[in-house]
Amino acid sequence: MAKSKKAKRLDELAAQIRVCTLCPLHESRTLAVPGDGKYTAKIMIIGEAPGKEEDETGHPFVGSAGRYLDHVLEGTGLDRSDLFITNTVKCRPPKNRTPKRLEVDTCTSNYLFEQIELLNPKLVVLLGSVAAKKVLGVKSVNEARGHIIMHEGRKFLVGYHPAVRFYREDLGAKVKEDFALLKREAKKL
Template sequence: MTKDELRTSSEQLENLASGIRRCVACRLHESRRHAVPGEGPASAGIVLLGEGPGGKEDATGRPFVGPAGRYLDKLLENQGLTRKRLFITNCVKCRPPENRTPRRDELKTCTSLWLERQLELISPKLIVLLGQVAARQMLGDTATLSDWHGKRVSHNGRNYFVTYHPAAALRFDWVADTIRADFDVLGKLLARLADLP
């Protein structure tokens, strides 16, 4: 990407973020305090994709800033990564009430209106799917974490890596062990990122 192209993509990404902050396309806008568009450079080779904002994210408008976000930062740090190289976002950009799971129509509306456009602009080499909701949204209803975690999956011309959501690792020791092992695999994959199609 040339400097001019990068500047244009960054501006377009910011325009999308402005649109997300004003969006009223699904019922989730009714209870949000802040929409959470996501953060990171337009040149990011990797996108981390979660389910939706939680309480801290809703309060601040920033992605993964609560306990799960701090846990995610440690997982990244163990692989020599910082957020500066990544784009971090969610399938839905507004917090579902009581932290419920986003509904199918909300996911469909938000991903088609916003997420797909963000991904087209960034065109990442790899999209890391954090948790079952993100995995099913991007890979289809047959995606199960127990079978697919820790693996790279090619789907519709994109490269994905599936793992658990960091929030689940805070609740269950076995998920914490699994997600650490998955991130070790991810670290090795990222070292070969330039070789991915």
């Protein structure tokens, strides 16, 4: 079957991301990470930035945070093939530092916002403060989590990034709560 215009444009964006030099993050990356998943997914997950293993493989959420994502998805009745998964910025920041405003603004205005428009998911899950602040303009994850936020006609859910539990063990329970909410909302889609 011929590819839809939408699928072609998403492929084109992924190809542009792989060779992108629009912000300084291209200098230290190994591979850019455009995102993986179904172009017809009802749920899109957006994290912060690729980590070491993502940078080496070119795929999102394949490192330890990714394994934890698989673990928390287990109870939700969803698996990765039901989702489209990407990050706010597509190239790994040096030593996993937080991406800078210029990097976030450049990457989202060139890629992420168009990916969201094209995929047109029913629910967008924003994991971590970088994604939540940029996409919804919220002050913090803690302020925005725990409920569905309607924004520009779409449902959004904000949660802690699964990696947070590696340095804040106390937040592990909150990550589980966030995915429990995702499970309840996924059933309604």
